[in-house]
Amino acid sequence: MSYILKRVVFYLIAAWASITLNFFLPRMMPGDPGSVLLAKLRGQGDIRPEVIDAMMKAYGVSDDPLIFQYFDYMRNILTGEFGVSTSWFPAPVTEVIRTGFIWTVILIGTALIISFAIGSILGVIGAWKRGSWMDNVTPPVFVFLGSLPYFWIAPMLLFAFAFHFQWFPPRHAYNTDLSPTFSWAYISSVIGHMILPVISVVIVSVGGWLLGMRNTMIAILSEDYVTMAEAKGLSSRRVMFGYGARNALLPTLTSFGMSLGFILGGSLFTEMIFAYPGLGYLLINSVRGLDYPLMQGLFMMITFAVLLANLIVDLLYVRLDPRIRKS
């Protein structure tokens, strides 16, 4: 189990490094969040100095030396204190991110899992029935779809199915007339709002999973243990999944983990086009509104998500590949 411990330590160090970069990088850029805030406040008219002081305090803007600011910042992160969002004032950043996070995970997580599952299964079957009509048709079709630019295909889908045919709602994550409860009306509204964005993501990403899985699977199928499994008289299903796909899954899982992390950052286009209130949507709005606390919180969130996803994949590897358990 020292393997797991090693990985955890590695990711803790990586997290610390990225937190530190996240602090210093913006502060090394010309212009600083503090003066932007100040200008913004001043722009709102004549405000008494006490109010400005109070606001600065609330926003956590200070003139302390950088190193003290850094320690303050570290302490705040460890205690989960990310400050207050300026564009959603007075909501704390953590609160804003929390709602966005849930929507993103629901939307992009669903899309990723569906796309991974479809792509992998098609890849496994394609490799198993290599040269069959299915194997000849599916890869080119999905690779073609995958090469369509997302910023083109997503608005096209939106235009066709939300505006022209009006089969799906055009924006947001649920019908705002409904209150968020565990009612069928609400849940079906959430699902209805997800369908179009999920389809758009799946269409462009299935091809990659399919090709990756198919190629690995073809290599695995020529292994002696697959031939032996066949000689054992096991059912085709058992050979295909227990011996073939089970081994072919290992390398594919790494890329799955990577994309799991990039869910949060990579959902920008989807959430913009479908006006879906997730993290990508928040990120765009925070940049537009120069909401530094929110931006910082989001970047932190994305970093942690990538690290956490990779840690999860590492742990999953331990479950799936007995060879890693040793050493």
Add this chain to the structure above:
Amino acid sequence: MTATVSNTGSPVSKTREPLIQIQNLKVEYLAGRGSVRAVDGVSLEIGKGEVVGLAGESGSGKSTIAQAIMRILQPPAIITGGKVLMGGRDILEMSDRDLHKLRWEEISMVFQSAMNSLNPVMTIGDQIMDALVSHRKISEEAAREHAREMLRIVGIEADRIDSYPHELSGGMRQRAVIAIALVLRPPLMIMDEPTTALDVVVQREILAKITELREEFGFSILFITHDMSLLVEISDRIAIMYAGEIVEMAESRELFENPLHPYTQGLMASFPALTGPRKKLEGIPGSPPDLIAPPSGCRFHPRCPHRMDICDKVAPKYIEARPNHFVACHLYPTSEGTAE
């Protein structure tokens, strides 16, 4: 532990009841510039309880025969002719359903590299059990108990049942593979170079274990190797393959004492004898022929030290040159003909 040298000659095949008969088997590999006739009209019979050795250089078609028998050849290899009869049925004509039943139940196989023939992500116990579970109606616990028993039989401690292949040594892995091959007690086991990837000491152990198990369970073995010295120890009868054909076949002792075919003589001279005086090792000059366009007449003639005029024109007939000793060579025109 030493292997018993069993070239003492058990009764010849004619007195044994045949278990499997390969008749005129032909296998081709479809290659870009034509097809490769990897196995070209091979006939071979294995009696009940008999160990038949199949020897020849790499690429002579030995492994292809093994895989054709179980019909696990991968494309581009295709069986283009012949019969494989077992229990009155032709394996090559069987339905997929019957084939699934035949595999492992009637014929099991030990592959060359134990590391590669074990699934790295399954415990050896599970790999023994899945053969059992898919062929027999048996409960999980009973299957597990049976798997432990199999491990004991091949000389692995039963509590290694939950070990993964990478946790075992090379010799143990090969034992585990033998345990898997033995689990359904098939009457025929095909061993395709089962000891090639092992060091010499472990080779001996595995060979001794195979001999011991065969005496206990009485299964037949088709033992494929390029190592003639192994065949002396284990086989009752030996067939020599060259370029997709069987060129000589006899009882082990007879073959070793009187190798008739120049190719067999060359093979014998290319490995050290276990006993007897030291002598200089010789190889066979040249390399195996291109099977897309095999040499005319006798396929061995370009490399043969006794080449005659007839050799590149007429393919030699496969004849009984001595009692129960078959050879395909123009040096032996009639059944009375002998070497030198």
